[in-house]
Amino acid sequence: MVSRVIPVEDFDLVIFGGTGDLARRKILPGLYRRFCSGQMPETSRIIGAARGDLDDAAYQKLIGEAIAEFVPRDRQDKDKIKAFLKQLHFVPIDARGEKGWPDLAKLVRKDAVQAFYFSVGPGLFGDLATRLHDHKIAGPQSRVVVEKPFGRDLESAKALNAVLADSFDESQIYRIDHYLGKETVQNLMAVRFANVLFEPLWNAQYIDHVQITVAETVSVDGRGAYYDKSGAMRDMVQNHLMQLLCLTAMEPPSKFDPDAVRDEKLKVIRALDPVPADNIVRGQYGAEGKVASYIEHSENPETKTESFIAMKVDISNWRWKGTPFYLRTGKRLKARMSEIVIYFKETPHSIFEEDAGSHANVLTIRLQPDEGMDLRVTIKEPGPGGMRLVDVPLDMTFADALGPDAEDVPDAYERLIMDVIRGNQTLFMRGDEVEAAWKWTDPIIEGWQTRGDKPMPYEPGSSGPEDSLMLLHRDGRRWREIRK
Numbered sequence: 001m002v003s004r005v006i007p008v009e010d011f012d013l014v015i016f017g018g019t020g021d022l023a024r025r026k027i028l029p030g031l032y033r034r035f036c037s038g039q040m041p042e043t044s045r046i047i048g049a050a051r052g053d054l055d056d057a058a059y060q061k062l063i064g065e066a067i068a069e070f071v072p073r074d075r076q077d078k079d080k081i082k083a084f085l086k087q088l089h090f091v092p093i094d095a096r097g098e099k100g101w102p103d104l105a106k107l108v109r110k111d112a113v114q115a116f117y118f119s120v121g122p123g124l125f126g127d128l129a130t131r132l133h134d135h136k137i138a139g140p141q142s143r144v145v146v147e148k149p150f151g152r153d154l155e156s157a158k159a160l161n162a163v164l165a166d167s168f169d170e171s172q173i174y175r176i177d178h179y180l181g182k183e184t185v186q187n188l189m190a191v192r193f194a195n196v197l198f199e200p201l202w203n204a205q206y207i208d209h210v211q212i213t214v215a216e217t218v219s220v221d222g223r224g225a226y227y228d229k230s231g232a233m234r235d236m237v238q239n240h241l242m243q244l245l246c247l248t249a250m251e252p253p254s255k256f257d258p259d260a261v262r263d264e265k266l267k268v269i270r271a272l273d274p275v276p277a278d279n280i281v282r283g284q285y286g287a288e289g290k291v292a293s294y295i296e297h298s299e300n301p302e303t304k305t306e307s308f309i310a311m312k313v314d315i316s317n318w319r320w321k322g323t324p325f326y327l328r329t330g331k332r333l334k335a336r337m338s339e340i341v342i343y344f345k346e347t348p349h350s351i352f353e354e355d356a357g358s359h360a361n362v363l364t365i366r367l368q369p370d371e372g373m374d375l376r377v378t379i380k381e382p383g384p385g386g387m388r389l390v391d392v393p394l395d396m397t398f399a400d401a402l403g404p405d406a407e408d409v410p411d412a413y414e415r416l417i418m419d420v421i422r423g424n425q426t427l428f429m430r431g432d433e434v435e436a437a438w439k440w441t442d443p444i445i446e447g448w449q450t451r452g453d454k455p456m457p458y459e460p461g462s463s464g465p466e467d468s469l470m471l472l473h474r475d476g477r478r479w480r481e482i483r484k
């Protein structure tokens, strides 16, 4: 298979917060990989901006070190790194003051695509947007990229949307959810809408239930104080799991076009039922040996914030009524694993002996660790012994299916940044979508806060609290195992 890399238009990308963790760990290593693939024009420029007193050379050195640290060694090419770093510039700037803005105005070209990445805390979005506007750096063609968290409730999300809307049109705003940039997530759309095989079965008549799991092994160590104000519901469910649910549940859009896709996702969010308390299990990891517990990491002995949540979600529309979506995410779990699993119903009647064994089809869409899909189908067990049935996987791990080309599959950030330059908003969240997601989330959080619910303790390295298993057991179902 030959991969086709189509170079993007010439661009100036300004990264506010260009010296921060996200820029050094994800954005710039990602851009380096796109440079190596030939997708970045040689004339394009990346301009880091932050308060630090750096010049171009010092910034290039900083990013050179970030590439050495965060790009796998076998993908580091001395000559390419040198050429890439030449495209980097730096402007010392204060989002809240006047320092640096005239310099940035002089530097940013008007005859290339202009993108401004707000890789800073959301408290600075308004300052950046206003100054880009006042200094006439951004125009109607410019694009702004904003990072999560996009608000912590409906009110704050509305305020952020309003601040951005003062300076930019919605068509210029790219709200990143890096889950949407994953190869598998786009493949979910390809599988659903480019094959005739699945769509007729993609409804409550044929699908028993759906499980969406995003399990992490990491703790909140080092960012406990920040995380404690958020928790798994705000940090993961409102955005990442919600997006996965939407892409799984949405109606076919009329075309693969940003607004057509986002309209359909919005309809799903609006059709979500409120979630009653007994359909939610929240958890907090305990201590293990020398590794501290959530309470110790959060530095708040009274904390009731959840590091784990499992919930049963119902969608009230014709397609899904009666098919629950079970969502689960947490820190310090058994393995790092993200997947969407579609459990089809059993055949309406079995023509085989009762003891032949019967298995319902299961489609697994793996996001990590190894992106791919796996469809379990039932076949006859080979050999003698009569008609005995066994389920076998039809496995498509992308790395195997694509061979050496899989190396060049861009990671989520790379793909999304190139989409910004191309002006394609399909994989970015629209303002009304984010607000609808908070509108659904807020009463759920208010519910447990009003009741004063405490999260259940769970053992680090486990699958979460026992009660999360019960959430499915009581419906006669079970979670797929969290495994390496």
Ligand code: NAP
Residues within 6 Å of the ligand: 016, 017, 018, 019, 020, 021, 022, 023, 049, 050, 051, 052, 093, 094, 095, 096, 118, 119, 120, 121, 122, 124, 147, 148, 149
């Ligand atoms: P960080 O490491 O704290 O970096 C913040 C950056 O902003 C630094 O470059 C800082 O440089 C700059 N900055 C701070 N105040 C400024 C000001 N007044 N004017 C201009 N620049 C200013 O944060 P981060 O982890 O990179 O995260 C950035 C954003 O992305 C946050 O909103 C975060 O929630 C989000 N995010 C991060 C990650 C991640 O993995 N890190 C993942 C998802 C989302 P100076 O102090 O020198 O100005």
